[in-house]
Amino acid sequence: MFTERFLKDKRGARLEPHERALIEAAITEIRTLAPRTTVAHAGEPLDVSTLLVEGIMSRYIDDRRGLRQLVAVHVPGDFVDLHAFPLKILDHDVATMTAATVAIVPHARLEAIMHDQPELTRKLWFSTLLDAAIHRAWLFRLGRLDAVGRVAHFLSETNARLMSAGLSDGRRFALGLTQTDLSEICGLTNVHVNRVMRQLREEQLCIFRSSLVEILDPVKLAARGQFKPDYLYLDPPSPASQESQS
């Protein structure tokens, strides 16, 4: 079951068992990828999309001088570049951050689903719009929060998403990101991210150790980053998925 986390507990878009089976059947290949591998380049035509099964991936835009802005971070269960199906060509690069396992779904298979399964199509569409909602939260973060707020917001968001994926207990989670990665997410320099992390540590809000993030006070951290999780469209976990809360 490579798709068990896809659309898990997403409000109004949970997959029915037969829908899950259809996606599962659309997978033609499972691939394991090394950390820091680029899997899709801006401007190149794509005819497959990638469902992230394990690991962390990212999407980013490079500027003229080689500076990088991350536009998305993906956790297990995300259909990383499903939007490449309608768009065919991407406007950004896609890469792994950590080692990752991905499932490959050819667009031809998705085409078939679109013809026969309008309700499942709506859920796939929903999945790409959820990414767009996260984009908007990131715009808010970059446009209106100071440095500490941006980092607090990102860590709160990531905690919520990983919790939904069953990969955080709400206080600690593994995340293979460096402080430089954080700086490319939050529109800061790595030096300043370091100062922010010290402050969060001293205020007993959060400890960041690259391999492990420990949130000491989730409520205060969320408040510091004005994080409100509505845009993640999360339902309370379904009874069926309770057991994955370990």
Place this chain on the structure above:
Amino acid sequence: MFTERFLKDKRGARLEPHERALIEAAITEIRTLAPRTTVAHAGEPLDVSTLLVEGIMSRYIDDRRGLRQLVAVHVPGDFVDLHAFPLKILDHDVATMTAATVAIVPHARLEAIMHDQPELTRKLWFSTLLDAAIHRAWLFRLGRLDAVGRVAHFLSETNARLMSAGLSDGRRFALGLTQTDLSEICGLTNVHVNRVMRQLREEQLCIFRSSLVEILDPVKLAARGQFKPDYLYLDPPSPASQESQS
């Protein structure tokens, strides 16, 4: 013909005449809206979507202290909140900036299209993903550009979009935005936007007069904002739409 600008010259998503007729038939109402009117609130269920026929609209997120971050600006031809169809509830507010004319499309009609018209459904999906691509360009703008670059990028983008809609000749266009609006788009203060506009004026790049934007040197302005229009997915105008270039 209220839909003539919808998906006009969008790469790989142009509407066939019969598809355009289907959308046209899905419209149940034409509404004119006063400037600065909120038409949809975050968190409220929606059962219609709004196609912008004339005027400028925006989508925005408010912070705790009432500061506002715009997450999108819409020009005629945009299906402003089509994403409300799969999502049902929005994560942000939608409002007019100028006086506007909109076409209302009930979700029930879109549902019917989804069942019968997979190819048209793909194009509707595409339209929402184009908005997401613009979100990403805005993330780049906020994360990696300085104040002058951000304004230059936004004005270059808006010029390109209005040109495609036949509402800019590439050098001058009407845009009912104040400097404060610009500041909420670019994550700056209105005071600093004013300083930026002066600089752009002095460098002979652009003159901004709220009602009228005059781009004196489109190439230099785009360079200053690192604007590359790929993410707008524009084709060269089709022969059929040439006449709208006045």
Place this chain on the structure above:
DNA sequence: CCACTGGATTGACCTGCGTCATCACGAAAG
């Protein structure tokens, strides 16, 4: 054992942008 490398940490210094005024101008209202 040591050399090397990628990340984290810290300090000194500087600047772009925010903040807080104030003032000018034109449109609309009384």
Place this chain on the structure above:
DNA sequence: CTTTCGTGATGACGCAGGTCAATCCAGTGG
């Protein structure tokens, strides 16, 4: 005509975060 209000324009001043540079530490490969 005067008042008001929204927008634009400018100046003085302060600070958050950028820049540059050095140091430290944990792997890890030889």
